[in-house]
Amino acid sequence: MGRGAKDAWSLTALFGIVFLGAAIALVFIRDSRRPWKRFSPEPKAIVPTLTGKPERCLTCHSGIEEISPAHPISAFGCVICHGGSALALSKTRAHRGLLGKRNPASLRVQEKTCGVEGCHTRQDNPKRSPSISVPLTLMATKASEVSKTAFALGWQSDELARFGVVETRDPFGLAPEPLKKRALLGNGLAPFKAWEHPLKARFVKNCLEFCHLHSGYDQNNPKARHLSGCSACHVPFRPDGRYLGKDRTINKGETGHAPYHRMTTAIPYTACNACHNQGVHSLRLKFFYRTDIPRASITDPKADRFKAYYIPQAQFARCEVELECIDCHTRTEVMGDGHLTGNKASLQRVRCKTCHGTRSSPPDLRTLETGANEAFWMIRSYRKGFPALRLGDRVVVADGNDPLPHVREENGRIVLHSKVYEKSWEVPLVFQSGCTQTPEKQHSQDCYLCHDASRSFR
Numbered sequence: 001m002g003r004g005a006k007d008a009w010s011l012t013a014l015f016g017i018v019f020l021g022a023a024i025a026l027v028f029i030r031d032s033r034r035p036w037k038r039f040s041p042e043p044k045a046i047v048p049t050l051t052g053k054p055e056r057c058l059t060c061h062s063g064i065e066e067i068s069p070a071h072p073i074s075a076f077g078c079v080i081c082h083g084g085s086a087l088a089l090s091k092t093r094a095h096r097g098l099l100g101k102r103n104p105a106s107l108r109v110q111e112k113t114c115g116v117e118g119c120h121t122r123q124d125n126p127k128r129s130p131s132i133s134v135p136l137t138l139m140a141t142k143a144s145e146v147s148k149t150a151f152a153l154g155w156q157s158d159e160l161a162r163f164g165v166v167e168t169r170d171p172f173g174l175a176p177e178p179l180k181k182r183a184l185l186g187n188g189l190a191p192f193k194a195w196e197h198p199l200k201a202r203f204v205k206n207c208l209e210f211c212h213l214h215s216g217y218d219q220n221n222p223k224a225r226h227l228s229g230c231s232a233c234h235v236p237f238r239p240d241g242r243y244l245g246k247d248r249t250i251n252k253g254e255t256g257h258a259p260y261h262r263m264t265t266a267i268p269y270t271a272c273n274a275c276h277n278q279g280v281h282s283l284r285l286k287f288f289y290r291t292d293i294p295r296a297s298i299t300d301p302k303a304d305r306f307k308a309y310y311i312p313q314a315q316f317a318r319c320e321v322e323l324e325c326i327d328c329h330t331r332t333e334v335m336g337d338g339h340l341t342g343n344k345a346s347l348q349r350v351r352c353k354t355c356h357g358t359r360s361s362p363p364d365l366r367t368l369e370t371g372a373n374e375a376f377w378m379i380r381s382y383r384k385g386f387p388a389l390r391l392g393d394r395v396v397v398a399d400g401n402d403p404l405p406h407v408r409e410e411n412g413r414i415v416l417h418s419k420v421y422e423k424s425w426e427v428p429l430v431f432q433s434g435c436t437q438t439p440e441k442q443h444s445q446d447c448y449l450c451h452d453a454s455r456s457f458r
């Protein structure tokens with residue numbers, strides 16, 4: 001070997017050693033900065049069966065609760081609901097494309113998350129499309145509250161709804177007759193604006209900025225006792241807002257989190273009362289929060305229900321306080337029927353007589369004759385251990401043939417199985433009882449004349 005070649009060789013070796021050293025140092029530096037190392041010793045990949053695409057979110061989010069038994073991690077993973085970059089291992093890159101930040105079920109994004117066709121949108125069945133129907137309800141638009149106030153204060157000359165908290169259109173359109181029935185001026189609602197009118201400005205601030213499905217803790221409303229959108233009902237929330245679960249990334253000292261990464265259809269009354277029964281408006285459009293609600297009842301569905309539910313002046317029958325809201329209110333009433341509405345009456349299905357019947361007739365029952373009856377798919381999402389339905393069973397139906405699959409005839413009696421707890425009640429019937437009602441008078445106010453239970457607590 002010549003001298004020149006030898007020199008070249010040692011030079012290469014030197015470079016090699018320097019390069020290797022640099023590479024080792026680089027790996028070492030990078031290793032000490034691997035952001036996920038804070039949460040897991042090794043990257044963790046899963047391949048959800050529904051997408052077939054690997055994702056590594058669980059590397060950092062180790063310990064997170066499964067969102068619900070209907071959405072197992074093994075089938076759904078995370079990206080199907082949250083978006084994000086499936087394989088990235090730094091927080092910034094992994095969260096690129098995340099939908100709805102902390103709440104993928106907010107109304108701003110739910111169409112792209114919950115509402116993917118085949119999930120909670122089904123073009124062939126608007127009734128099974130909460131992603132379409134929920135944004136059209138009064139709980140999202142407040143259209144009835146707006147039109148009633150506007151009429152009362154002379155801002156408009158009739159009670160037809162023109163405005164909502166955000167612009168909302170009826171996707172299927174309504175014929176003139178239903179438009180009238182639903183107290184709508186047209187097939188859409190424009191956003192209500194204050195237009196430099198001082199009282200209107202107060203109305204927006206005190207009545208329209210909270211307590212509807214477009215508002216919520218995650219929409220920068222730190223007073224809210226609920227998340228926005230579908231999560232307002234389906235995610236149990238606590239006003240102290242601390243996360244109590246096992247996801248290692250979520251800051252446990254911070255407020256504004258749901259206690260667990262959990263959704264449910266067994267919705268307790270506390271979720272409804274996060275908006276309902278919170279206070280009263282004055283004629284000058286001020287909103288007065290109730291100060292008498294026991295603190296414990298905000299977080300604990302089993303705390304003194306009567307005190308939490310009762311608003312001074314309001315009247316209730318005993319069962320309205322003893323049962324959960326959704327033991328009476330139907331799926332259509334809470335999630336809508338696929339059309340826009342401007343008044344409460346058009347979505348009202350359940351009435352006192354739905355369960356109790358009247359002096360002249362027992363409750364309206366339907367026999368489940370085919371497996372296609374909607375009662376069967378409805379109960380599929382009910383709580384674990386919910387009593388099954390069989391062909392030939394008879395269930396109570398509310399107005400508009402809306403079934404209550406949990407209120408059934410059993411051995412000649414009407415039995416209600418709570419949708420929320422493992423609890424059943426026999427429904428006392430007015431039919432053939434000592435009740436002295438007038439059969440034509442079936443409004444709840446008519447019943448409170450003799451059955452107002454709030455009196456006994458005042």
Ligand code: HEC
Pocket residue numbers: 035036055056057058059060061078079082083084085086087088089090091094095098101102103249250251
């Ligand atoms: C490198 C670690 C890391 C990876 C990988 C990661 N995350 Fe996160 N994630 C975090 C941390 C830490 C937080 C806590 C909030 C914060 O610090 O911003 C968080 C918060 C979140 C939040 C709440 C957002 C908010 O604004 O509070 C969601 C939703 C989320 N992650 C989803 C995902 C999904 C989906 C993936 C996979 C595509 C993923 N993350 C991958 C670290 C990670």
Ligand code: HEC
Pocket residue numbers: 057058061064067071073076077078079080081082102103104105227231235243247250256257258260261262263
């Ligand atoms: C079926 C849809 C769905 C799936 C699947 C899902 N999530 Fe969520 N996730 C939600 C909803 C709804 C919320 C808002 C309610 C909450 O905070 O729990 C949420 C919230 C979160 C948050 C924010 C919690 C907070 O309080 O800051 C994180 C982090 C998160 N998810 C991570 C994940 C990870 C990681 C996975 C995969 C293992 C996953 N999610 C799977 C629907 C889903």
Ligand code: HEC
Pocket residue numbers: 137138139140141142143144145146211212213226232233267271272273274275276325326329333334344347348
């Ligand atoms: C995010 C706030 C919010 C939550 C949570 C909420 N509601 Fe409502 N709800 C409203 C608003 C706002 C209206 C109507 C406003 C108006 O009159 O325009 C309403 C109206 C109603 C109505 C009458 C009209 C209709 O659309 O049927 C019923 C019944 C009702 N809610 C029941 C419930 C039940 C049951 C729950 C719990 C499962 C619940 N609500 C949860 C805000 C909420």
Ligand code: HEC
Pocket residue numbers: 105110114115120128130131132134135139213229230231232233234265267326330331334335378381419
């Ligand atoms: C105001 C409360 C409320 C809101 C908001 C709400 N839900 Fe529901 N949801 C319920 C109740 C109550 C049930 C149980 C229905 C029953 O008793 O049959 C339910 C049931 C369901 C079910 C079970 C199966 C079915 O179709 O009945 C799905 C899926 C669902 N909701 C999806 C959604 C989605 C998606 C959103 C948001 C676009 C949403 N929900 C918003 C109250 C709500």
Ligand code: HEC
Pocket residue numbers: 269272273276309319320321322323324325326327328329344348350351352442443444445
């Ligand atoms: C025992 C059954 C029952 C329970 C429990 C119940 N409701 Fe009702 N609710 C009704 C009936 C029936 C009506 C229709 C009133 C009528 O016939 O005059 C109604 C009407 C309503 C209305 C419309 C009132 C209006 O201004 O037009 C709202 C809002 C409402 N309920 C919310 C709730 C909430 C929130 C809960 C739980 C905290 C609840 N309900 C619990 C039976 C019940």
Ligand code: HEC
Pocket residue numbers: 317318319320322323327328350351352353354355356407416425426427428444447448451453
């Ligand atoms: C979804 C079914 C359902 C609806 C709707 C319903 N109830 Fe009841 N009701 C029950 C059940 C179950 C009981 C027995 C449990 C109890 O006493 O709370 C009951 C009990 C009663 C009783 C006898 C108990 C007592 O001591 O007061 C009266 C009176 C009554 N309901 C009135 C009403 C009125 C008024 C309405 C309308 C606002 C109504 N119910 C709506 C299911 C219902």
Ligand code: HEC
Pocket residue numbers: 352353356428429430433434435436437438441442443444446447448449450451
């Ligand atoms: C004028 C007074 C009056 C009115 C109005 C009235 N009730 Fe009654 N109701 C009674 C009396 C009295 C009884 C019998 C109480 C008893 O047997 O101890 C009764 C009993 C009942 C019972 C219990 C039956 C049983 O076997 O325990 C139910 C349920 C009931 N009423 C529902 C209603 C409903 C729903 C309305 C409104 C549509 C209504 N009542 C209106 C006076 C009234």
